[in-house]
Amino acid sequence: MGIIDKLNKDFDSRVRLGIMSVLMVNDWIDFTEMKSLLNVTDGNLASHSAALNKLDYIEIKKEFVGKKPKTSYRVTNFGRASFVSHLNSLEKLIKNK
Template sequence: MLNINQLNKEFESRVRLGIMSVLMVNDWVDFTEMKNLLSATDGNLASHSTALEKAEYIEVKKEFVGKKPRTSYRVTQKGRDAFTEHINNLEKLLGR
C-alpha cells in the first residue's frame, strides 16, 4: 500500500507541477511562455524554477537574443524520472 509520504515533496506546489507538466511534453520553453501558460508572476515562476533547478530536475539556459536576455527551461532525465515516479505514485494512491 502506498503511503502519502512517498509522494515527492518537490512537486507539492501548483506552479512546480505546472512547470514539470509543460516540460514533460516540450523541449525548451522560455520564461515568458511558461509564465503565461501557468498564469504565474515573475517572482513565483523564478523561485519555483530555481528550486527545481537545485534539485537537478530542470535545466535553465540564460542567453541574449539581440540585446534582450532570454531564460529557457527544459526537463533533465533525473527530473523526467522523478516526475514520472511521482505521477505513478499518485495513481497508485488513487487506486488506479
C-alpha cells in the first residue's frame, strides 16, 4: 500500500477539508460563520456538512435562538482522529517518506 492509499477520500473535497480544518481549532461554530470563513454557498456547506455528519466525522446541532433557527457544528472524536491520520499521511506524501 502506497502513501497515497492512506489518504482519506472523504476529505478530498476542498469544502470538506475546510470544514474539518475549521472544526479542529474551534469547539462549536455556527453555519453563518463557517459559510463566511469558507466562502461557500448555503447549499454547498449544507450538503458537505451533511455528508461528514453521516460518516460520523462531525456533529450537527439544530436549535432555535429566539425565533431564529441556528445550526452549529463540531468535530467528533472519530472525526478528529480520522482527520489527524489524513493530515499525517499528507505530510508523509509531501516529505516523500
